[in-house]
Amino acid sequence: MRITDVKCAVIGQNPVVRVVTDQGISGYGEVEAYKPYLKPHVLHLKQAIVGEDPTDVERVMLRIRRRGSFKPWGSAVSAIEMALWDIAGKAAGVPVYKLLGGKIRDRVRVYNGSVRFPMAGQSPDHYAENMQKMKEAKEGFTIIKQGVGFHSAMPARVPGFSYGEVRPQTHGFGGNRGLLTERGLKHVIACVEAMKDVLGDEVGLALDCGPGWTKADAIRFARAVEPLNLLWLEDLLTGDYTPYVDADVYRDLSMSTSTPIHTGEQIYLRQNFKELIERQAVGVVGPDPCDVGGIAELKWVAEYADLHSILMAPHGTGDGVLGMAALVQVCAALPENYIAFEYPTGNPAWWYDIVDGLPDPIVKGGFIDVWHQPGMGIDFNVKAAKQHLNEEDRDFFD
Numbered sequence: 001m002r003i004t005d006v007k008c009a010v011i012g013q014n015p016v017v018r019v020v021t022d023q024g025i026s027g028y029g030e031v032e033a034y035k036p037y038l039k040p041h042v043l044h045l046k047q048a049i050v051g052e053d054p055t056d057v058e059r060v061m062l063r064i065r066r067r068g069s070f071k072p073w074g075s076a077v078s079a080i081e082m083a084l085w086d087i088a089g090k091a092a093g094v095p096v097y098k099l100l101g102g103k104i105r106d107r108v109r110v111y112n113g114s115v116r117f118p119m120a121g122q123s124p125d126h127y128a129e130n131m132q133k134m135k136e137a138k139e140g141f142t143i144i145k146q147g148v149g150f151h152s153a154m155p156a157r158v159p160g161f162s163y164g165e166v167r168p169q170t171h172g173f174g175g176n177r178g179l180l181t182e183r184g185l186k187h188v189i190a191c192v193e194a195m196k197d198v199l200g201d202e203v204g205l206a207l208d209c210g211p212g213w214t215k216a217d218a219i220r221f222a223r224a225v226e227p228l229n230l231l232w233l234e235d236l237l238t239g240d241y242t243p244y245v246d247a248d249v250y251r252d253l254s255m256s257t258s259t260p261i262h263t264g265e266q267i268y269l270r271q272n273f274k275e276l277i278e279r280q281a282v283g284v285v286g287p288d289p290c291d292v293g294g295i296a297e298l299k300w301v302a303e304y305a306d307l308h309s310i311l312m313a314p315h316g317t318g319d320g321v322l323g324m325a326a327l328v329q330v331c332a333a334l335p336e337n338y339i340a341f342e343y344p345t346g347n348p349a350w351w352y353d354i355v356d357g358l359p360d361p362i363v364k365g366g367f368i369d370v371w372h373q374p375g376m377g378i379d380f381n382v383k384a385a386k387q388h389l390n391e392e393d394r395d396f397f398d
């Protein structure tokens with residue numbers, strides 16, 4: 001089998017990759033939302049892989065892996081990797097998890113990072129009210145993640161929150177950093193306590209916190225919430241679109257508190273997790289299969305983390321429906337340091353009408369049953385999907 005073409009269409013908010021072969025099989029991968037600008041990046045990789053056998057996944061990846069970097073520049077390479085596994089599974093007539101070593105669980109736990117309700121404000125009562133809605137969501141999540149601190153509207157909306165400048169931020173542009181005021185720190189802690197009052201010990205709470213905290217504030221905060229038994233504090237120091245890791249500072253933070261510290265969603269490749277893992281700099285890693293370099297790359301990071309007693313909670317909120325399918329396949333095969341992956345939703349909602357193979361409902365009691373169709377297990381309903389193609393992508397399925 002040979003690769004004959006690599007195509008990319010922006011469908012809704014997500015660039016979608018189609019790797020075409022000479023045997024009538026196509027593989028699909030998806031890039032995280034809000035990145036239409038990555039289409040040319042995907043297409044420029046085509047020249048390097050046309051003519052290769054897509055079922056020799058690693059051999060193809062050796063051709064393109066150096067053309068990626070930290071988020072958002074790992075996406076094109078990652079989406080192509082997913083599409084290759086999709087082809088390999090379809091060609092072999094087996095689900096992708098079989099090619100990754102087989103599943104060790106029949107259902108995968110997910111956590112809520114994308115089923116969201118508008119926040120009416122930034123007070124502890126608002127956080128409690130919002131958490132109540134997420135707790136009652138039909139998916140029955142057993143873990144909920146909420147944004148606080150620099151990963152929320154607090155810096156802009158809570159008067160006197162920090163000593164730093166407040167700058168606008170959207171999708172990786174801008175970003176705030178700085179020392180919190182005592183009032184600001186107390187405000188975050190009060191919001192966390194209010195959310196815990198709602199969840200009790202029935203549903204686990206994780207917090208996405210930054211990036212942008214100073215080490216001193218991060219240590220104070222992590223220590224203050226120790227009695228609340230949080231699952232993790234994510235990206236306090238670096239994260240999101242930060243193009244570096246700062247493993248040494250993460251290690252200082254982790255050694256100062258019993259609250260688990262988490263990072264990794266923006267990190268590209270296993271090599272960039274090496275110091276975090278070997279130095280015990282965090283308690284939980286969270287690579288995103290759409291940014292780390294693909295699903296085999298994510299599995300490698302999970303295995304290496306497990307050797308070092310570090311837990312695994314993959315990121316995924318913007319990965320869309322195809323990204324979710326990839327997460328289901330790989331997470332079925334991860335070692336037992338696996339906690340849960342961040343459940344992505346399809347946006348706009350018509351995404352659920354243009355693919356076949358998804359269970360309904362998808363999430364039951366906070367879990368997804370692992371499906372068994374070949375490849376990633378879901379495929380486009382081409383007739384329905386064509387109606388949502390932009391003019392310039394009209395030949396995507398041809």
Ligand SMILES: [Mg+2]
Pocket residue numbers: 208234235239240265
């Ligand atoms: Mg995050």
